[in-house]
Amino acid sequence: MNRSLVILLGVLALGAAIFAGSYFVSQRACAITRSADDLSWLRDEFHLNDAEMARVRLLHEGYMPQCAKMCALIAAKNAEVQAALGSGTNVTAEAQQKLTELGELRAQCQAQMLRHFIAVSQAMPPEAGRRYLAEMKKLTLGSHEEIEQSMSDHNGHEHGTN
Amino acid sequence: MKENMNPDPGSNRGSAEASDTRFREVLRAARPSPSLPPRFQENVWRRIEDAEAPVKSGSWIDALIALVLRPRFAYATVATLMLAGVLLGTYQGAQNVKQTEQARYLAAVAPDSLR
Numbered sequence: 001m002n003r004s005l006v007i008l009l010g011v012l013a014l015g016a017a018i019f020a021g022s023y024f025v026s027q028r029a030c031a032i033t034r035s036a037d038d039l040s041w042l043r044d045e046f047h048l049n050d051a052e053m054a055r056v057r058l059l060h061e062g063y064m065p066q067c068a069k070m071c072a073l074i075a076a077k078n079a080e081v082q083a084a085l086g087s088g089t090n091v092t093a094e095a096q097q098k099l100t101e102l103g104e105l106r107a108q109c110q111a112q113m114l115r116h117f118i119a120v121s122q123a124m125p126p127e128a129g130r131r132y133l134a135e136m137k138k139l140t141l142g143s144h145e146e147i148e149q150s151m152s153d154h155n156g157h158e159h160g161t162n
Numbered sequence: 163m164k165e166n167m168n169p170d171p172g173s174n175r176g177s178a179e180a181s182d183t184r185f186r187e188v189l190r191a192a193r194p195s196p197s198l199p200p201r202f203q204e205n206v207w208r209r210i211e212d213a214e215a216p217v218k219s220g221s222w223i224d225a226l227i228a229l230v231l232r233p234r235f236a237y238a239t240v241a242t243l244m245l246a247g248v249l250l251g252t253y254q255g256a257q258n259v260k261q262t263e264q265a266r267y268l269a270a271v272a273p274d275s276l277r
Binding site: 018027035 | 221223224226227230231239240243244245246247248249250251252254255256258259260262263264266267268270271272273
């Protein structure tokens with residue numbers, strides 16, 4: 001191979017190595033600085049000060065036991081649904097009833113979650129609160145809308161029109 | 163001792179020069195120089211000019227390498243690459259941290275079963 005070409009390739013490889021090394025070291029350095037606090041995202045994303053963080057933390061700590069209780073209820077109801085469905089190929093009346101109860105529990109849990117989000121948004125400065133609430137609605141309820149939208153778009157099938 | 167006693171050293175030097183000239187003529191006749199090839203002088207000058215001319219690059223790769231390997235350019239390139247890597251890595255790292263922290267908060271307040 002031409003000597004000049006070898007030198008050029010070597011220079012390019014060295015440049016790529018320098019860039020890649022700097023990139024990965026910086027990325028790792030950022031990852032190391034990551035906080036272990038569940039609420040660190042709120043502080044960073046919505047620029048909350050200590051007083052606002054203290055209010056949000058209080059609400060968060062009050063909400064967590066309620067959330068855990070709801071989760072336990074949903075998990076138990078889910079187990080009942082699975083048991084009612086068993087290995088059969090039909091949806092029995094009992095299974096239908098359990099599914100309805102599971103849906104109601106999820107709705108209650110979602111309502112409780114939304115109330116918590118609203119309370120947290122009110123503990124923030126107005127603009128940050130609006131942005132937080134919109135973001136949380138999108139992240140928690142938006143996925144359902146996306147799924148429903150994708151289902152209605154699929155093969156022209158639309159729910160609620162037939 | 164004999165030369166030192168000579169009253170006229172100038173005449174002695176004159177005869178030595180004459181003898182020297184004659185010696186050269188004899189020597190030249192004994193060893194005739196070969197005839198020069200045609201356009202010898204022109205060729206010599208051309209070779210001298212070529213040797214003094216700056217080295218020309220064979221191709222664009224040679225020109226590029228000559229540019230890249232210049233110390234000032236090389237240091238500047240290394241510094242630029244490092245800076246670009248650090249900036250991009252920091253930005254990407256910050257985005258990753260943000261996503262991870264957001265996911266952790268969501269996992270805490272909104273279990274997967276509700277999303």
